[in-house]
Amino acid sequence: MHPRVLEVTERLVERSRATRQRYLAMVADAASQGPQRGQLQCANFAHGLAGCSSGDKQRLRLLDSANVAIVTAYNDMLSAHQPYEQYPEKIRQALRDIGSVGQVAGGVPAMCDGVTQGEPGMELSLASREVIAMATAVALSHNMFDAALFLGICDKIVPGLLMGALRFGHLPAIFIPAGPMTSGLSNKEKAAVRQLYAEGKATREELLESEIKAYHSPGTCTFYGTANTNQMLMEVMGLHLPGASFVNPGTPLREALTTYAAQQVTRLTQQSGQFIALAHIVDERVLVNSIVALHATGGSTNHTLHMPAIAQAAGIQLTWQDMADLSEVVPTLTKVYPNGSADINHFHAAGGVAFLVRELLAGGLLHEDVNTVMGRGLSRYAQEPFLVDGKLQWRDVPTASLDENILRPLARPFSPEGGLRVMEGNLGRGVMKVSAVAPEHQVVQAPVRIFHDQQALADAFKAGELERDLVAVMRFQGPRSNGMPELHKMTPFLGVLQDRGFKVALVTDGRMSGASGKIPAAIHVSPEAIDGGPLARLRDGDVVRVDGSKGELTVLIDAAEFAAREPVLSDLPANVGTGRELFAFMREAFSGAEQGASAFTRNLQSLT
Known part of the structure; x- marks a missing residue:
């Protein structure tokens, strides 16, 4: 391991010792109760399964069958989340095929920063992360579940889901992406038209036409902003399946990965004998891994807010100085817009997350000995998925990048530091x-x-x-x-x-x-x-x-x-209109930016 990575990890462990121990004690207490629905009073339990099919009702009465919560950020106004419309039924069927049950436990709001950019609604954006975390907690509060699947992609949605999920860290959990839209108008061309419009050299009609060609179909926007940074981080943290982040929506491989994730989460439950709870994945080493990968890819600065807030939810005290000290020794290995001209599909085709993980592991910049949703060891994430005769398989990523203008090996970085x-x-x-x-x-x-x-x-x-x-x-x-x-x-x-x-x-x-x-x-x-x-x-x-x-x-x-x-x-003017007045209590409670700009920071520090 690189000495700086070890140094930051060790001080993070020491700084967080008291809060992390209290968090893990809370998780252990919840896990010791076994399948939660087995503890419910009969009337409570009957409410929880009243809407199920007769077959699912019978399975839920058998405590050796897993009941999986589905928490979804679906809406069809966001291109990134529109594909999730059909996911619950696909997940339920995948679970029935192995004798388990899936229930949509709740939905969380999902706003689009692209739609609200420069509008009053944008002032609700960061606050929506806290709402999502709370909505996730409400969804899981019914104590009916043995595991959880989280459907979310964009800017505040994944951080909010993870913050809420970590407060139920005794449950196994997998995050399921939906993938980026296929490439449209290049990011370079789009940026050029925006600048011409700002100078009065392009009409509004020309600007709109450019934007529609860039954002043209279901899926995540293809530039490397917060949404795609979220997906990369979930994969490097071991919360996605290997290679799942950037497979396009509606493809056979995307469907196979979703089915596999639904079934894989049941293998992590207490009933399976391979129990791995979310709290035992997201630890100090995994957080350090996430920051290393953030720097190596030139990811979103929003994560200087989100990662400390996520860490707090797991009882860990991450600081900007930790992040900056890692940046000094982590080379930049990617060039994806806005750091380059390529988009996320080009990055994935060049070798993607699997290539990145392999290079960073080889350089001693990532902790390999961590838990993931695939079991022990991050090296599994140096593989990429394929369909062979209709069956999902993983293979080692090619040894060379397919385009070093986009993705480079550790020996030839774009920059010696993360930026x-x-x-x-x-x-x-x-x-x-x-x-x-x-x-x-x-x-x-x-x-x-x-x-x-x-x-x-x-x-x-x-x-x-x-x-x-x-x-x-x-x-x-x-x-x-x-x-x-x-x-x-x-x-x-x-x-x-x-x-x-x-x-x-x-x-x-x-x-x-x-x-x-x-x-x-x-x-x-x-x-x-x-x-x-x-x-x-x-x-x-x-x-x-x-x-x-x-x-x-x-x-x-x-x-x-x-x-x-x-x-x-x-x-x-006063924060009134577009619902902003409803969030006054939250603005008053927000911590400083380095503490995650979170309404929960003070409470979490005192309670965990």
């Missing part, structure tokens, strides 16, 4: 993803222009007010202010300025997610402005240095003068 920086200085503490930022653009020192919403920046751009070196500050966008919406509406305008030769950077207490690209962006800055953080004391014209190479985030002003300034108050 995540912890940004620190007198403006607070945040993160920057530099893997998509050219070296010559990683350091910007310029006067600031302060904005409190994205439309104000767009208006200033169109009025010609930003034609200079610029650090754009977008404040009052943190979790406690307005729910921490994504801020991608600014990206085309700042990209145009950079292309015109200006030095441009962004600083915000908000977030940019997996589609953040070529502009150096210090994001998730905390303390956030609404809590009187340093961003609230900035004024237009202050000179700020954003140094992505060294991780510096500073305003160049006398310390005493800066400290003496009164923080500016937000001038944003």
Whole structure:
């Protein structure tokens, strides 16, 4: 093992010792009760099986048959989740074939950040993760189940499902993906039309036509944003079947993987004799593996929020410093948009997750001796699935990448490090993803222009007010202010300025997610402005240095003068409309960004 990986793992274990022990004790207590439906009163049990077929009722009365909860994020407005419409019946039939039962235990909401981007609904996006976690807990609260299957893909959905599932960590669990849509208009062409539109050189009709050609069918969007990063992480964490993440919807292989997953989860139950609970998969080593894979692929910065929150749900105290220290020694092995021109289908065809796992294992950068849904050992995930005479089989991945423009071996990385920086200085503490930022653009020192919403920046751009070196500050966008919406509406305008030769950077207490690209962006800055953080004391014209190479985030002003300034108050309208008023209690409870921007952090730390 690489010494840095061991060092981070060991300190994570030590830091988490007390909370992890309490979490595992909770899990052991729940597991000791055996099949949960066997503990129910007769009337309770009768309610739980009243809607079942006669055959399923009889199986449920036999405690040696597994009852599998299905928790689904299906809706047909999200292309990624539309394929899930038929999954419950396919899963139920696969379980009946082996004498088990499946019940849809509950549904969770699934909103699309792509649809709500720049709209008021985006302010519910991060909060939806907490709602999903709670909805998952409600679904599993009936104590009818011996195992669980989770159907979810996109940005907040998988983290929320996993956070909720971990509070029922005594249950075996498998996450079942639906796969990415086939490739449409290239990401490079799509980005070019967006930038032309921002400059007024393309019409709205041309922009819409471009977007429809890019997002054209059921399946996950094909760029390497948060949704596809989720899928890669679930696979490397051993919560998917090997090779399951990026098989397209509606294909025979996709169907076979779904059937196998449904049946595999029953093999992990107490009745099977091969019991592996979710809590015994997601441990400190698996979390370190997930961060290594995140860096090696240049994955979404949203996971600097999600992974600490997921870790908290498992009683583990993961920090940004852990993540940044791993980034220093993990090479970048992939180039997928927005870090390159290829999409996720090209990555999968070049060797995909299996190739990535094999290379990282060979370099001592991943823990091999971990539990997975396929049993002990991560090396199984260096294999990829095939159908042979209609039967599912796994083979070792080819020894060479089929396209080194997309996926490279450890000996020839795109970069010697993963590209995540912890940004620190007198403006607070945040993160920057530099893997998509050219070296010559990683350091910007310029006067600031302060904005409190994205439309104000767009208006200033169109009025010609930003034609200079610029650090754009977008404040009052943190979790406690307005729910921490994504801020991608600014990206085309700042990209145009950079292309015109200006030095441009962004600083915000908000977030940019997996589609953040070529502009150096210090994001998730905390303390956030609404809590009187340093961003609230900035004024237009202050000179700020954003140094992505060294991780510096500073305003160049006398310390005493800066400290003496009164923080500016937000001038944003009240969080009312589009249901935002219902989430006021959650915004008040949100932790800081480094603690996952979660409403649960304080409670989980005290209870586990």
